[in-house]
Amino acid sequence: MPHSMTAFARTEQTDTFGTLQVELRSVNQRYLEPHFRLPETLRDLEPDFREALRGRLARGKVECHLRFTPADADARLSVNRTRLETLANALGDVRDSVPQAAMPDALALLNHPGVLDIPGPDMDLVKAEARTLFRTALDDLEAGRAREGDKLAALIDARLDGILEQIVEVRRLLPDILARQRDQLLERLESARTELDPQRLEAEMVLVAQKADVAEELDRLDTHVAEVRRQLASQGPVGRRLDFLMQELNREANTLSSKSVVADTSRCAVELKVLIEQMREQIQNIE
Structure with a gap:
């Protein structure tokens, strides 16, 4: 199934070293x-963090904010007596x-x-926990997407x-469209009082039928619809493929419009x- 490029995740952890918070926000890109x-x-x-993102996400603008608030060290202040005596x-x-x-x-x-010992947090521990917290936030972000x-x-x-409903409707209308085109052609010829040359009439009807025949366009529309659904059911990023298929669908719709001879x-x-x-x-937001 497709993933959106829009999501938000926030995780937080408080330990003896202080508080860590990771915030991830992604939008389409x-x-x-x-x-x-x-x-x-x-x-x-x-x-x-950058490598982790590349391994999990293919597209999107992702803002990553890491906050670290060390634990209050005031209660753990101590005097270095050796240093103080030396001084x-x-x-x-x-x-x-x-x-x-x-x-x-x-x-x-x-x-x-x-003279005053202010013990800081173990930064190796803080970094290890930050990496773990980032992976958790990334899991949440991916689930949201x-x-x-x-x-x-x-x-x-x-x-x-x-x-598909529109395709069925056009197919249902095709026989009536061709018949109405034939009647309209005959009416124009009659109103112009043109001698009805059978060969000329047949040639005109062939041209009208060719112009009004949209069977190929309808077949291609069916094919593109099936391919869009196949892409939606597949794994991995599909946004660019879907965008291409929208162009193909739009091309067939334009051709259908240009061949239209009735309302x-x-x-x-x-x-x-x-x-x-x-x-x-909608596809503009799909990864």
Whole structure:
């Protein structure tokens, strides 16, 4: 079944190291176009994320946002006593040598590099969890694209039914169309008071029949409808193939319209174009 290119997924995890959140948002795009917003401390994860996207998605503009909030470290502050004693001894030497020098207060001592230990999170662990969380978000995104794709397939299938109905209607009308064309030709010849040369009349009727004969167009429409349904039932990206098939369907509808000699076939051709355009709009969002 086809996948849509529109979906959204968000996953979040809170652990001893803090909180991680991954947000993925995808919209339709001709090619796969990922955009990443990552914290500087986790910037080196981008190649892994990019590779994961390429392995799962074929098309779409995908915005990837990773947020990381470290756990509050205030409660785990500790003083490096060895460093502090070393600093105090150094300050004592300064005081002995320069008695008039001002000594730092306690807060200044804590701000000295190495005196206050502020343990940070294990970044290797954070990165490993971020990779896992990203895969989970990607699973959710792909599932969302699949659900949306099912809905699009149902809409397209309904339009295909409408096309088949129009094909049946035109086929039903063909004998009447040819008969009416013959009557109209005879009326024109009679009104012009033209001598009814049997050979000339037969030649004119052949030309009219050729112009009004849309059997080939109807057969090709049937074939294209069957191929669209085959693509909808297949696995993998099918959006570009479906877009091509819409062009082929539209070409046959245009030919049918150009061959139309009565209002009934013109009406059917217009209805075909409407249905094809409705499908084309939906297919623009299929991967």
